Amino acid sequence: MSLSRKTAVAGVYEHPTRFAPDKSMFQIMAESVRGALDDAGLTIKDVDGLATTGMGMGGMGIISFADYLNLTPNYVDSTAIGGSSFVAHTAHAAAAIAAGLCEVCVVVYGSTAASQRFAIGTGGAGGSGDPPDQYDAPFGVTTVGAYAMIAQRHMHDYGTTPEQLAEIAVTMRLHASMNPVAKYRDRITVEDVLASRVISSPLHLLDCCIISDGGGALVITSAERAKNLKKKPVYILGVGEAVRHAARGQRDYLDIAAAQSGKLAFERAGVAHKDIDMAMIYDSFTITVLTTLENLGFCKRGEGGAFVSGGRLRYDGAFPINTDGGGLSSNHPGMRGIFLVIEAAKQLRGECGPRQVKNCKTALVHGTGGALGTRHSGATLILSNQ
């Protein structure tokens, strides 16, 4: 059974807040749901599916959020695989709708990471207490440290340079400068990135995502129903998900989940790499982008440094990514998978104003959750306006 074009993203909403000490997490989430339903031309009464997870939520937080909004959905999904969760929720919602488990599924995320002063990348080395943590946490693993070790190995094996990584951050900031709600909008240079302090070698401060508050929501429904709604449907063509971990001590650390989830998504969508007009690539760190592009197959392993250079990733370049400014510059409220889908949908609907990618018909979304250098998930979507 193929899922291709059976379902669509019918509504999206990115909460404009980047700092909201006056709002609760659930308020941000509920306002996001309202925004996405308005965008789709649907009401709360139409919602019969709910997907969410969050860093500030308990293990059964989805029930609490259903309580808050007085929802009684027929389908719930609280898959928690880190920042990619919302990309996976979208994939699962597509399958659930195609299978008849629900008709209108809301995917939602909200967080007050910045106003609560979370130290997301550089604190809390204690981990979850699951068995693998016993063997990592005593040595001071941080999120940024785990990604830094991927960068170090990539540089060693392929001669990737700090300047090439820095260009990714520079491009994201250029895009943020064209996004009125982005948190950091002042242009930066490669020199600025290299002059920023080293957090975990070889990654500098400006190689790392920012911390903000924020939230967003998606409305997923059948392609049939989406055709009669307010906005042009963004069809879901292919989905894939995967995990990578220490592999009993035998992992090749430059092989990441994107290799598996991307291959599945392309096969299921029936499209080729050359068909992708723009991509939203989770940019927790600059190295995340580079290695994800390689593992998705947009370039060969080892060629990522050259691939991201020369302005290729710009909105007006050969392979535009993260046109909202990404987690590196626009927003990163702990997890940002939902924003990847939102911006891809806006690009496919032609709503991105000065940062609009020309002739954008097909987009790829890839979320990464967890840490590439220890344990992580990857979730890929291929979306199209055709």
Added chain:
Amino acid sequence: MPEPKEKKYAKPLPHIDEENRPWWEALKRHELYIQKCRDCGDLRYYPRALCTNCLSSRTEWLRTSGHGKVYTFTATYQNQAAGFRESLPYIMAYVELDEGLKMLTNLVECRPEQVKIGMPVEVVYEDVTPEVTLAKFRPAR
């Protein structure tokens, strides 16, 4: 006169249980082990009760040479967590043991700028509490 403040070990400690106790007790004796499946021969680290290749419970403990090479590393300059914020920068690394398995660890007795991928290293045992010894690595002598 006030008593001197006892320096408490603040970094995270493992939860030692029946499944992993032999491994941690070996470290206390300053011996580093990996596991080998008695049925299919697959090697594994960290210690666990079953072979991930064939699900056999028949496990042999193999004592390693304690030698390996740096697979990758990072020098961490920012970590707010107790125990680490006082010891910045510290070096975290994956060491690939001569037996072929990679383990996450710290590199000690060297400065960040001395570390190179591929550099030969040897285990050093750090007795951090009466119950827990950690396997760290230093440049091979």
